[in-house]
Amino acid sequence: MCQANVYIERGGIEELVMENVDILEPKGENLFLRSLFGEQKILPLRIKLISLINNKIILEE
Amino acid sequence: MCQANVYIERGGIEELVMENVDILEPKGENLFLRSLFGEQKILPLRIKLISLINNKIILEE
Numbered sequence: 001m002c003q004a005n006v007y008i009e010r011g012g013i014e015e016l017v018m019e020n021v022d023i024l025e026p027k028g029e030n031l032f033l034r035s036l037f038g039e040q041k042i043l044p045l046r047i048k049l050i051s052l053i054n055n056k057i058i059l060e061e
Numbered sequence: 062m063c064q065a066n067v068y069i070e071r072g073g074i075e076e077l078v079m080e081n082v083d084i085l086e087p088k089g090e091n092l093f094l095r096s097l098f099g100e101q102k103i104l105p106l107r108i109k110l111i112s113l114i115n116n117k118i119i120l121e122e
Binding site for chain 2 (some may be wrong): 022023036047048049052
């Protein structure tokens with residue numbers, strides 16, 4: 001079992017989008033996120049980089 | 062720290078692509094994968110679903 005923190009990168013700066021993320025699912029132009037605690041977001045972003053060792057996922061516009 | 066096993070789904074069947082994956086990085090139409098042990102692949106696939114609790118990432122064509 002693992003989880004990751006999800007960030008959006010804008011202008012070289014990483015901003016936290018959601019902590020303890022379990023599910024990520026691209027849906028057309030959007031990305032569905034769900035945390036271990038049931039928090040959900042649908043964002044018009046895509047995955048830029050996943051680094052599981054660092055528990056980190058970076059999104060971009 | 063975590064890792065995941067990566068599968069490709071074809072015709073409803075999941076086939077293992079790489080175990081113990083650390084890095085996933087979309088690069089244009091391709092997807093770069095790297096395992097904890099340094100194994101690397103570049104595949105013309107995209108991410109369909111990430112389920113970190115299940116240490117599972119599913120790709121699709």
